[in-house]
Amino acid sequence: MNTVRRRAARNAAAFAAAAVLCVAAAPSTAFGAASSAPSHGGRAPAAPPAELPAGMYGTTDPTYDGVWRQSLAMLAQRAVNVMPADSAVNWLLGQQCDSGAFPAYRPDPAKPCDATTVVDTNSTAAAVQILAALTTYPDAMNNGISWLASAQNKDGGWGYSAGAPSDANSTALVIGALASGGAPVGKRLSTEGRSPYQALMSFAIPCDAKEGAGAFAYQPDKSGELLPNADATAAGLLGGVGKRMVTTGVEPGAAPVCQDLHPVTPERVARNGAAYLAKALAKTGHLDQPPMPGAADSAPLPDYGNTADAVVALTTAGYGKQAAGAMTWLEKNSAAWAKENGPAAYAQLIFAAHTTSTDPREFGGTDLVKALNATGPAPKWIGPKPLTTAEQQKVLADQKAERSSMSGNLWTIAVGLVAALAIWVLLVVRARRRRS
Incomplete structure (x- = not known):
């Protein structure tokens, strides 16, 4: 399942699980208390308003992904030098609870958060990352980080909701949020x-x-066995190298190799994850998702969102060569998927383009930036197109050559001045000798 839909499905599952627990016997816990399920008092989520707030991105029901898609949309805009509208930023800020946490969506921001407000780590971590990128809301960002710290499990990780068992995706996402805010991730101990x-x-x-x-x-299964999950692997790779969702690639190196080294380090397991992803992408150029339950066709379906996430993760870790084929596949095939899934999908593709120095304004015939901007309020301003990594490297090389040339010219001038000074001294000495 692609990332956009997986988030909504997991949220829906969390709500359903919590409702069952509450009906069965478990009393609702106070907000912020450790609990194995979201604390909402057994109520179903409020229905979305007939007309969505003007500051929101997307037009579909925001109940399960409002803050998520809003945060990703604005992160993508900042990556391409677009400043989100004030109304978009204000809507996101209005979703934050006094505790610092964010829910997936609350329709009435004027109503204070209480024990029935279902907050989660994924929405909060995504919001923290865009607040860090905007740089002008440190209090809101720090409050979000503080709540995430309070929701950390004893094993050091995070589940989707406070108190839920840790999972790879949520833990990696929070690592990115902590890194965005400048928090020392390795020292954030449980x-x-x-x-x-x-x-x-x-x-x-x-x-x-x-x-x-x-x-x-993603998590151990009921028997404790670890089963491979491409989505969790892309997230784990990015988290293992301590990066957030929007990042830049590094110079490609040798192909990743899986090695069990001791002691085990986060970077080592991240690179092992890269080896798995590279092998998976090499088969078809994309990742797959299982068919939907009840589907007539049992063949695997392309997973556009997780393929984009894998491109970001691999390129960030220095395996851009192994991601190149998937990037080409996305450019050729992802337009319809992005249009159907809206702002978060456009954002994922922009993240991949940004990481690989691909122009998102000419992405397989689609202007991803224009398409994303059209899903919400008009941006506050649109700056010049950022330079690609290759262009940046050329600028740096030209500047270095210019400095070298200038240094050479200065050296020539200096030598000339010294020679002129020496000649002047010689003439003065000769003149004095003649007078004597």
Whole structure:
């Protein structure tokens, strides 16, 4: 399942699970208290308004992904030098609870958050990342980070909701949020002294495994076994190298290799994850998702969102060559998917373009920036197109050559001045000798 839909599905599952628990016997807990399910008092989420707020991105029901898609849309805009509209920023700020947490969506921001307000780590981490990118709302960002710290599990990781078992995706996403805010991720220890990286590494499948060598699991299954999950692997790779959703690629190196080294490090398991993703992408140029339940066609379907996430993760870790084929595939095939899924989908493609120095305004015949901007309020301003990595490198090379040339010219001038001074001294000495 692609990332956009997976978020909504997981949210829906969380609501359903919590309702069952509440009906069965579990009393609702106070907001912020540790709980195995979201605390909403057994109520169903409020129905979305007939007309969405003017500051929102997208036109579909925001109940399960309002803050998520808003945050991704604005992150993508900042990556391409577009400043979101004030109304968009204000809507996001209005979603934040006094605790610092964000819900997926609350229709009435004027109503204070209480025990029935269902907040989650994914929405909060995504919001923290865009608040960090905007740089002008440090209090809101720090409040979000503080709540995330309070929701950390004993194993060092995070689940989708406070108190839920840790999972690779949520833990990696929070690592990105902490890194965005300048928080020392490795020193963010749980009550039992475990770091987020320790939790993330616990989801990594060893290289000698029969299935999914090097991959990350979302969570252990009921038997405790770790099963490979491409979505979790892309997230785990990015989290393992301590990066947020919007990042830049590095110079490509050798192909990734899965190696079980001791002691195990976050970077090592991240690179093992890269080996798994590279192998998966090499088959068809994209990742797959299983068919929807009840579908007549049982063949795997292309997973556009997770393919884009894999491109970002691989390129960030220095494996751009292994991501190049997937990037080409996305440019040729993702337009209809992005149009159907809206702002978060456009954002994922822009993240991939940004990381690989691909022009998002000419992405397989689609202007992703224009399409994204059209899903919400008109941007406050649109700056000049940012330079690609290759263009930046050329500028730096030209500047270096210019400095070298200037240095050479200055040296020539200096030598000339010294020579002139020496001649002048010689003439003065000769003149004095003649007078004597």
